Amino acid sequence: MVLAIAVVVALVACYWWFHPSLSLQSMQIWTWIVGICLAALLVLSVLAARSVKSAKLFRRLMVIPAAPIVGFVVGLLLSQPFFPGNAERYASVLSTTDGVFEQDIEEVDYSEVPVIDRDSAILLGNRAMGSIPEYVSQFEIADTYSQINYQGRPVRVSPLVYADLFKWFSNRDSGIPAYVLVDMVTQEAKVVRLDEPILYSDSEPLARNVDRHVQLSYPSLMFDQKSFELDEDGHPWWVYPVQRRTIGTFGGTDIYAVVLVDACTGETDFYAVEEVPTWVDRAYPSDLLIEQYNWSGMYANGWLNSWLGQEGVVCTTPGTNGQLGYNYIAQGEDIYLYTGVTSVTADDSSVGFILVNQRTGESHFYPVAGATEASAMASAEGQLQNLRYQATYPILLNVAGQPTYFVSLKDDAGLVKMFAMINIEQYQSVATGSTVEECQEAYLSLLAADGLLSEQEAADASVTVEVSGTIATIAQAVVDGNSHFYVMLEGDETIYDFALPGLLEIVTYQPGDEIAFRCGEKTEEAATVTVADLL
Structure with missing residues (x-):
């Protein structure tokens, strides 16, 4: 007994x-x-x-x-695909329809193009954390770094965690005071202090461990990979996708609901997936969407064909370093998963790509034959082979109706130094620049030279404006190892950024000189110069 x-x-x-x-x-x-x-x-x-x-x-x-x-x-x-009828069921778990690239993908807004990847965001977040000495001794940054669309901006966000068990014991009553927010466009990282601390997190070992809390609150539900997100007021939440099996007992995993957990209070809300608030970006986990599309690519023509004839069998393109190959695109209020699609027998070419809305699960395929992401990365690195820069995983842009890979090029320290654009259909067409605007100008000129765009179409797609005037002040600074000259004109409050070595002729200018140049879309505070000409 x-x-x-x-x-x-x-x-x-x-x-x-x-x-x-x-x-x-x-x-x-x-x-x-x-x-x-x-x-x-x-x-x-x-x-x-x-x-x-x-x-x-x-x-x-x-x-x-x-x-x-x-x-x-x-x-x-x-639950196995070889069981009669299951292959067709696996192929239909993710419903993918053909899309029209020029209509579905908004033309690029260069003020919203993410220029850093997750690794760079981690470096920037660690730097921001170092500026808050009272937190450094007690907390660390979680490795979450979820990419979300926050107030119309692509950002990565990650909560702080207790540095160790003793730090948890000392701070458990007061909770976690902040999270880190990294703007993927401006590369600005900041530690956001909370009025109400985070009490439910991964680093809580007991009852307030968020995984334990949500599972015991909903004991019969199966949860997929959670994400850390912010609502439009900057309040932190944990987003838990709820799984169901659609094939046999264990096969055909899909998402039918989401549980939202208030990271500060632990309060939970259950939503059917079609009723999820619009600020939620990741109801469908990335890895699951990749798996679901691979099911449809593998079994669309039956299980036997997936092994023997392999007619029409496709899969998502592989990533680098053993990781899955995908990235994200922010459009409107949502985040879209992007990945290329290739034949299972192909090596370096893709047959198209897919975009999947991570909130709704809506999936579209775009039949654009061209280079895989790995080939595009190699092409970009080859343009600057002597500098030994490493390319980030590409994101997809619509540049004047042309499907385009955009990559950042990083040095050995992980700092972004240059940018590259590669035409998907003709990946020998590679343009580079030390700024996004400079890269864009070079890319449009290349498209016109290659006959992919007319001269007029290239000019219409340019977001540059012409500026001229008399130099009032000129100053030099070094940013991330690169020299920049900052110029102000008489009667103009805008600060114009001339980056070297691309605009080397700026070193010959002095206050009082007349100058004319083209720059990117300018604001009241600053603009990046793309082309300069001495009058």
């Missing part, structure tokens, strides 16, 4: 600590069930071997723990 109570207490404690979903479609709970049944079979077999009189009874009792194991195996078989 005492042993039985101890076992029950141990199981309850293990359930609280590991908090598996209690759904019978959850592989985690089946791991527990199968493990317990195997242990029971072992005990019964030992008892049967030791007791001749009761051996028959013990053998009959072995049917009870054996039945769930058999049921688990049957469930696995019923």
Whole structure:
């Protein structure tokens, strides 16, 4: 009796600590069930071997723990693509329709183009954290760095976490005071202090651990990869996609709902996926969307064809360093997952790409044949081979109706030094520049020279404006290892940025000189110069 109570207490404690979903479609709970049944079979077999009189009874009792194991195996078989009818079901989990690139993808707004990737965002976030000495000794930055669309800007956001168990013990009552926000366009990183601290997070080891809190609040739900997001007021939330299995017992994972957890109070809200608030960006996890599209690409013509004939079999393009190959595009209020699509037998060419809305799951395929992302990265690095810059994973832009890869080029320290644009259909057409505007001007000129655009179309797509006047002041500064000259004109409050070495002729100018140049879309505060000409 005492042993039985101890076992029950141990199981309850293990359930609280590991908090598996209690759904019978959850592989985690089946791991527990199968493990317990195997242990029971072992005990019964030992008892049967030791007791001749009761051996028959013990053998009959072995049917009870054996039945769930058999049921688990049957469930696995019923979920496999080779089971009759399942291949067609796998192919239809993600419904993808053909789209028109020029209509669906907005023409690029260079004031909203993300120029840094996740690794660079982490570097910038660590620098920002170093400017808050009172936090550094107690907290670190979580490696979350979710990309979201916040107040119309693409940003990455990540909460602080307790530096270690002792720091948690010292600060658990006051909670986590801030999160880090990195603007992916301006490269500005800041630590945002909260009026109300984060009490529910990954770094909480006990009841306020957010995974434990949400799973015990909804014990029968299966949750996918969560994300850390902000609403439009900057309030932090945890977003938990809710899974369901659509094929057999364990196959065809899809998302049908989302649970939102207030990171400060722990309050939860359940939403059907079609009712999720518009500020939520990631109801569908990226890895799941890639898996779902690969199902449709693999099994559209049946399971047997996926192995033998492989007619029409496609998959998403692979990434680098063993990672999945995808990136994100911000459009309107939403974040779209982007990835190329290639034939399973192709090496360096793609047959098109997909865009999937991560809030709604709406998926579109664009049949644009051309280079894979890896080939585009190699082309960009080859343009500046002597500098040994490394290209970030491309993002997709619509430049004057042309599908275009945009990459940032980083030095060995991980700092962004230059930018490149590569035409997807003709990836030998590569333009580089030390600023986004300079790169854009070079790219449009290249498209016109290659006959992909007319001279008039290239001119119409340019966002540059012509400026002329008398230099009032000129000053030099070094930013991220690059020299910049900052110029102000008489009667003009705008500060014009001339980046070297692209605009080397600026070193010959002095206050009082007349100058004319073209610059990117200018604001009242600043503008980046793309071309300068001495009058």
